[in-house]
Amino acid sequence: MDNLLHAFALALRNIKRAPLPYLLTVLILSLGLGMFFSNATLYYWLNHDPLPQKSHSLFYPQINSVLQPCDSCTEPMRVLSYQDVQKLSSSGIPSAQAAMFQSAGYARLPGNSDVSPTPVRLRVTQRDFFTLFDVPFLHGERWADDTARRELILSKASAERFFGRSNVVGETLRLGNELFTISGVLQDWEMLPRLYDVANGLNSARSADIYLPWETAFDLGIKSNTTTMSRDERDYSDNFAVNGREGQFYQAQFWVQLDSPQQVTAYQQFMQQLVHSEKEAGRHPRPEANRLTNILDITEHFNARNRQLDAFALVSLLFLLVCLFNASHLSLNRYLASQYEFGLRRALGCSRSQLQQLILADVAVSAALALFLSLAVAAAAMSLIASLLPATRNLTSWNPLMVLTMAGTALIACYLVTLYPALRASFGSLNRQLK
Amino acid sequence: MSLTLLFKSLLQRKVITALLLVQLTLTLALLSNSVLLSSQAYQLSNQPTGLQLDTTLAIELKPTDENLIVHPALGDLIQRQLAALRQIGGVRHAAFSNQTPLLFGGMNGNVYVEGKQDTTNIEMVPYNFAEAELFDTLQMTLLHGRWLSAEDKNTDNVVITDKLAKQLFSDSHLAIGQQTNGGNIVGVVADMMYQRFASDQYFGLFFNRDLNRADYGYRLLLQVEPQAVAAVRQQIYDSLRQVEPEIDIQQVVSLRQLHRDYFEQERGLAILLSVLSGLMLVVAMISAYSHALFHGVQQQNEIGVKRALGASKQRILVEVLSESWLTTGIGAALGLLASYLLQQQLATVISLPALPLWLPLCGALTLLLCVTIATWYPAAIATRVSPATATKAL
Numbered sequence: 001m002d003n004l005l006h007a008f009a010l011a012l013r014n015i016k017r018a019p020l021p022y023l024l025t026v027l028i029l030s031l032g033l034g035m036f037f038s039n040a041t042l043y044y045w046l047n048h049d050p051l052p053q054k055s056h057s058l059f060y061p062q063i064n065s066v067l068q069p070c071d072s073c074t075e076p077m078r079v080l081s082y083q084d085v086q087k088l089s090s091s092g093i094p095s096a097q098a099a100m101f102q103s104a105g106y107a108r109l110p111g112n113s114d115v116s117p118t119p120v121r122l123r124v125t126q127r128d129f130f131t132l133f134d135v136p137f138l139h140g141e142r143w144a145d146d147t148a149r150r151e152l153i154l155s156k157a158s159a160e161r162f163f164g165r166s167n168v169v170g171e172t173l174r175l176g177n178e179l180f181t182i183s184g185v186l187q188d189w190e191m192l193p194r195l196y197d198v199a200n201g202l203n204s205a206r207s208a209d210i211y212l213p214w215e216t217a218f219d220l221g222i223k224s225n226t227t228t229m230s231r232d233e234r235d236y237s238d239n240f241a242v243n244g245r246e247g248q249f250y251q252a253q254f255w256v257q258l259d260s261p262q263q264v265t266a267y268q269q270f271m272q273q274l275v276h277s278e279k280e281a282g283r284h285p286r287p288e289a290n291r292l293t294n295i296l297d298i299t300e301h302f303n304a305r306n307r308q309l310d311a312f313a314l315v316s317l318l319f320l321l322v323c324l325f326n327a328s329h330l331s332l333n334r335y336l337a338s339q340y341e342f343g344l345r346r347a348l349g350c351s352r353s354q355l356q357q358l359i360l361a362d363v364a365v366s367a368a369l370a371l372f373l374s375l376a377v378a379a380a381a382m383s384l385i386a387s388l389l390p391a392t393r394n395l396t397s398w399n400p401l402m403v404l405t406m407a408g409t410a411l412i413a414c415y416l417v418t419l420y421p422a423l424r425a426s427f428g429s430l431n432r433q434l435k
Numbered sequence: 436m437s438l439t440l441l442f443k444s445l446l447q448r449k450v451i452t453a454l455l456l457v458q459l460t461l462t463l464a465l466l467s468n469s470v471l472l473s474s475q476a477y478q479l480s481n482q483p484t485g486l487q488l489d490t491t492l493a494i495e496l497k498p499t500d501e502n503l504i505v506h507p508a509l510g511d512l513i514q515r516q517l518a519a520l521r522q523i524g525g526v527r528h529a530a531f532s533n534q535t536p537l538l539f540g541g542m543n544g545n546v547y548v549e550g551k552q553d554t555t556n557i558e559m560v561p562y563n564f565a566e567a568e569l570f571d572t573l574q575m576t577l578l579h580g581r582w583l584s585a586e587d588k589n590t591d592n593v594v595i596t597d598k599l600a601k602q603l604f605s606d607s608h609l610a611i612g613q614q615t616n617g618g619n620i621v622g623v624v625a626d627m628m629y630q631r632f633a634s635d636q637y638f639g640l641f642f643n644r645d646l647n648r649a650d651y652g653y654r655l656l657l658q659v660e661p662q663a664v665a666a667v668r669q670q671i672y673d674s675l676r677q678v679e680p681e682i683d684i685q686q687v688v689s690l691r692q693l694h695r696d697y698f699e700q701e702r703g704l705a706i707l708l709s710v711l712s713g714l715m716l717v718v719a720m721i722s723a724y725s726h727a728l729f730h731g732v733q734q735q736n737e738i739g740v741k742r743a744l745g746a747s748k749q750r751i752l753v754e755v756l757s758e759s760w761l762t763t764g765i766g767a768a769l770g771l772l773a774s775y776l777l778q779q780q781l782a783t784v785i786s787l788p789a790l791p792l793w794l795p796l797c798g799a800l801t802l803l804l805c806v807t808i809a810t811w812y813p814a815a816i817a818t819r820v821s822p823a824t825a826t827k828a829l
Contacts, residue, residue, distance in 0.1 A: 021729075024721050031714055106499040106683065117499045119683055177501045223650050227540070237505075237648035307785040308704050311472065314781065315465060319711055322461045326722045329454040333729040384710070388703030420450065 003354075007361035014362065018337070022366075025330040029370045029413055032323025034377025037406045038385060039316040041378070042309060044402055045395035046203065047299075050191045051134060055295050057095075057259045058132060061088050061267070063275055064289035066231050067248055076289050078199045078302060079227050079250045082218065087278075091270040093263055094256035096132050099214055100125035101224035101252045102197060107175050107210065109162060120158065120175075123208035124217040124224075132255050133191055140169035140184030148215035151183040158209040159185045175210065178220060186211075192394065195295050196255060199302045200226035204394045218244050224251035255295075268292055309392070328417040335421030352427075359422040360415075367414040371407050378406070441761050448730075452762065455726060459766025462719050463802055464773035467795040468781055469708040469715075475788060476705035480698035485627040485637075486536055487574045488691040490659050493535040494671060495688075497652030500681035506647045512679055513646075516655060519674045525663025530569040533646060534561065535654045536639075537693040539631045542651075546595075546640060548603055549614040555603055559634045562617065564653075565594070565641035572658045573627065580611040580622035587643040593618035598626050598637040618642055631697060652685065664689065719802060720809035723759055727813035731755060735820050743822035755814035756807060763806045767799035774798070 015022045049055050062076035065084050080088070085099040101124050106117035127143040129135070130153075138156055143149060152173060159168045159182075171182050193203035212222070221240035230236055231248040243249065258264045271290045278284035293301045335342075345355065382396040445452045498504050503512055513531045520529045534541040542563075547556040569575075570582040578597055593615070600607035600623045603615070610620045617640050626637040646653060659667045671687050695702070731738075738751055746754075774795040781787050 021725060024725055028718055028721060031718065035711065035714065116680070117683075119685075221648075221650070225651060235647070237650070308700060311781050311785045311787075312704060312707060314784065315469060315472075315708065315711060318461055318465050318777070319715060322458055322465065322715065323718060325454050325458040325461070326718055329451060329458065329722060330725050332451055332454065333725060336733070337729060385703075385707065388706050389700060391700070 003357065004361070007358050008365065010358055011362040011365045014338070015365070018334070021330060021334050021337075025327050025334065025417070026366055026369045026373060028323050028330065029327045029366075029410070029417070030373035030377050032320040032327075033370060033374035033406065033410055033413065035381055036316050036320040037374065037402065037409075038378040038381035038396075039309075039313050040405075041382065041397075041399060041402050042385065042392055042395050043313050044399060045192055045397075046306065046309065046392075047193070049296060050193060050195060051295070054134070054257070057257050058295040059256050059258055059264070059267070060291075060293045060295070060298055060301075061254060061256060061271060062289075062291040062293075063088070063271060063284075064286045065278070065284060066286055067283065068231055069285040071287065073286050074289050076291055077229065077250050079224075079229065080252045080254050081248055081250045082245045082252070083248075084250075085252055085254050087274055088254055088256075088271070091267060093258070093267045093270060095259050095263075096128040096257040097255065098126040098128040098132055099252045099254045100129055100196065102200065102208070102226050103212075103217070103222050104225045105175050105210075105222070107158075107162065107173055110172050110174050110179060117174075118161070120209040121206065122175075122210050122212050122222070124212045124214055124222060126214045128257075129211070130186075132257055133196060135189055136187040138185045138187040139167045140182070142184060143213055146214060148219050149213050150178065150180045150216065151213065152180040153184040153186065153211040154182055155186050155207065155209050156188050175212070176220070176222075180212075190394075193299070195298055196253060197226075198299050198304045199253065201304060203299065203304065204392060206394065223249075227251065264292070324413055324417060327413070328420065331417045332421050332424075335424060339424075356422065359418055363411070363414045363418050366418070367407075367411040370414060371410040374406065374410060375403075438761075441758055444758060445762065451726070455722065455762055456766050456769060458722060459719065459763060459802065460769040460773050462715050463767055463770025463795060463798050464777045465715055466712050466798045466802070467770075467774040467790060468777050469712040470798065471778065471787065471790055471794060472781075473705040473708045473712075476698075476701035476708075479701045480694075480705075482628070483626075484537070484690075484694060485576075485625055486690050486694075487658065488694050489689060490661050490664060491573065491690040492657040492659055492664070492668065492671075493688055493690060493693065494655040494657070494675070495535075495652060495685040496655065496675070497649060497683050497685065498679070498681060499683050503679070503681060504649050506645050509647075509649055510645050513653065513655075515678050516675055519678045520655065520657060520671070523667050523670050523674055525660045525667045526657050527660060528568050528572040528658040530566055530572040530656050531564070531646075532569060532654050532656060533564040533651075534630075535656060535690070535693065536573070536627050536629045537690060537697045538629070539697070541630055543630065543633060544617065544640075546599065546603070546615055546617050549616060552616075557599070557602060557634050557638070559630075559632065560599060560617075560638045560640050561629045561633050563629075563639060563641045564644060564646055566643055569641070569656065570624075572656045574658060575627070576625035578623045578625055579608045580620070582622050582624070583641060583643040585643075587621070589644050591618045592621045592642070594622040594624055594641045595620055596626050596629075596637055596639040597623055598635060599639065602635070602638070628694075628697075652683075716801070716805050720805045723763075723806040723809040724813060727755060727759060727810040728816070730758075731813045731817035734817070738817055738820045739822055742820060748818040751818045751820075752814050755817050756810055759806050759810040760803065763799075763803050767795075767802060770799065770802075771795045 063084060064076040066077060089097055103122040103124055105120055105122050107120045108115060108117040126146045130142045143151055156166050159166045162173060163171060166185055168182050168185060173180055173182060190207050194205060195203065219241050228251040234243045234247040236243050236249055256267065258267055275284055275288050275290060299305050386393045386396045498512065502508060517529045517531060520526055541561055543559045544562045545556055545558050546560045565583055567584050583592060583594055595610060597607045600610035604610045604613065607623045610623050613620050627639060628636050629639045630636060668687055672684055675682060675684055741751065775790060778787065778790040
């Protein structure tokens with residue numbers, strides 16, 4: 001213990017004796033680590049698996065169902081129509097399945113007609129949405145079935161915003177001109193990246209305030225406020241309850257849970273049979289182009305990766321490398337400046353392991369300082385990124401795992417940049433060192 | 436100053452020289468490609484828009500009462516709102532549309548020449564509701580035919596942008612009178628930057644029809660006297676609320692702000708890369724400074740001897756600087772090669788133009804300048820070594 005304290009005392013004395021080279025080394029390391037980790041945090045949030053326990057079982061099915069003939073159209077639509085959802089839901093194979101889309105509306109308490117309504121983010125969906133993505137309930141429960149019903153599920157924040165408390169099951173809320181009963185309140189829940197809506201570029205957007213039943217939305221003419229496409233001549237601003245259900249109006253995402261490879265194969269076969277029977281009935285004029293994409297591949301599938309952030313990540317990784325080489329160079333200079341002292345210690349009987357101990361103490365002090373400074377650099381870089389790229393604002397929060405990784409990397413980086421000087425100190429010619 | 440001696444001096448410190456070279460090589464490669472990415476982003480955000488960015492205001496709004504979302508109540512509401520806005524001093528023109536220019540996405544449809552769908556189909560073209568006054572509100576330029584009038588209301592007549600006309604008919608004047616799936620073309624206007632995710636950001640199609648439902652809200656556009664922009668913006672909320680309180684005014688923005696948002700990602704990335712480039716140069720300078728300072732101290736005796744043998748201070752200064760210049764020169768030569776390799780790697784991830792030779796060359800010169808500045812002070816210290824020091828050492 002005394003030896004260890006002595007080693008740390010010596011490390012601190014070394015810093016005091018020549019603070020500038022030491023601080024420059026730590027500063028360069030911190031710049032590299034800080035810039036790299038600010039970017040790595042962004043990259044982590046954009047690319048990590050939000051549902052590690054079940055992501056392997058979540059799939060997005062697509063069929064090339066547009067009724068306009070086109071032989072060269074070999075990619076299915078990114079979004080599905082009501083008819084597509086009906087057909088793809090009819091297999092009975094998935095453990096859970098839900099169609100959905102994002103919309104927006106205005107909500108207010110029934111008695112507050114004088115107060116301006118509050119804009120709210122809506123997710124129109126089916127009951128299995130909450131099973132598919134493991135959405136936790138705080139109060140109440142999901143809808144009993146997928147039929148139309150005037151029941152809403154609220155996020156905890158929305159319940160507190162409208163009612164001042166979270167347990168509001170059974171209360172009523174006006175959405176647009178319609179009155180709804182609240183059947184459930186969710187716990188605080190965010191899924192980042194929001195892979196279930198990545199086709200619309202919403203992977204870093206906030207979750208919905210209010211969840212509305214799928215069939216009810218069609219009854220009320222509520223449409224998606226993201227990608228919608230129509231491929232026929234119907235007027236979708238009129239009688240949407242019928243036109244939206246019967247026409248070629250594409251706006252929905254559809255997810256299925258297939259727990260085993262057998263289920264996946266069975267569902268693929270079901271899609272094939274479905275398309276063949278549709279072709280026989282003359283309702284599938286385009287080439288067969290069935291897709292069943294796992295949730296972890298969905299960003300690539302929709303070409304929704306932020307390539308510019310990828311490029312920036314590569315550049316910041318190379319910047320870290322530059323900083324490591326630079327710090328190694330400075331560290332070697334520092335060693336060469338004090339090689340006489342190392343030689344003297346060895347001449348006085350200091351063993352190689354004792355020398356290593358001194359160097360490791362130096363590494364530990366450097367790593368602690370570098371970590372502290374690089375956290376400051378990373379925080380500054382992240383606030384700069386958040387202000388310059390507002391779309392990534394939700395992706396810049398600290399993650400304990402990332403901070404731990406950063407601490408580990410700082411330690412390894414400090415050791416690496418000291419490794420060669422340490423070897424020269426321990427194994428170099430004693431005569432030369434003393435000379 | 437012998438080049439051979441300089442090389443020998445560098446080879447005496449192989450590891451340090453190698454580390455320095457790797458670092459200089461990577462720095463130049465990163466610097467060149469960061470500047471390339473930044474300049475690409477800068478060029479993108481400085482494309483012509485065909486719009487009066489500072490004097491055009493866009494109001495995004497949506498009725499909160501669902502009875503007002505549908506025609507004819509909706510049409511009546513819009514006309515009352517436009518009338519109120521025209522009363523504000525400084526407002527030159529006011530018009531309604533379903534969407535403004537400079538958006539990422541919006542209402543799009545495919546366009547093709549009737550009977551030639553296979554050869555002329557264009558997938559994503561912005562479909563814009565347009566009344567007569569939209570022409571003056573957006574300060575459009577008519578190239579061929581005519582703009583839409585009140586008589587065109589709910590007819591098949593459409594106006595398209597120049598670039599769309601050229602895409603469909605190869606020459607825009609040939610478009611007049613042609614029938615497309617979107618309608619009969621009666622005019623062609625100069626290009627305006629409309630939607631980022633359209634097939635081309637200068638494509639646009641305009642028609643004069645009633646908006647049946649405003650599920651996605653609608654936009655009111657104002658052309659304002661330059662000196663009255665701020666005053667008009669302040670009065671918009673009150674003016675619209677007086678017309679109808681059951682309305683959500685989502686935002687009032689100038690097209691300049693929309694243009695900033697439109698290229699936010701590119702601009703943000705350009706600034707980030709510029710910051711990173713600056714940091715790289717700082718790191719290179721720290722490295723050069725510390726290298727020169729350390730070796731100045733190490734070579735104190737040698738310098739002293741040279742001074743004793745008659746070397747002038749200038750000669751010592753040039754000698755120390757020459758070593759930095761040689762290292763930087765070798766690093767820059769390697770960096771030139773690394774710049775092209777990195778550009779090839781980046782081009783596999785993002786769309787990136789070819790790296791022009793002048794860019795890494797300018798980068799190398801900048802690096803040389805930074806290294807010279809950083810080395811100057813340690814070199815100046817080295818020149819102060821007295822010949823007596825050498826005598827003592829001997």
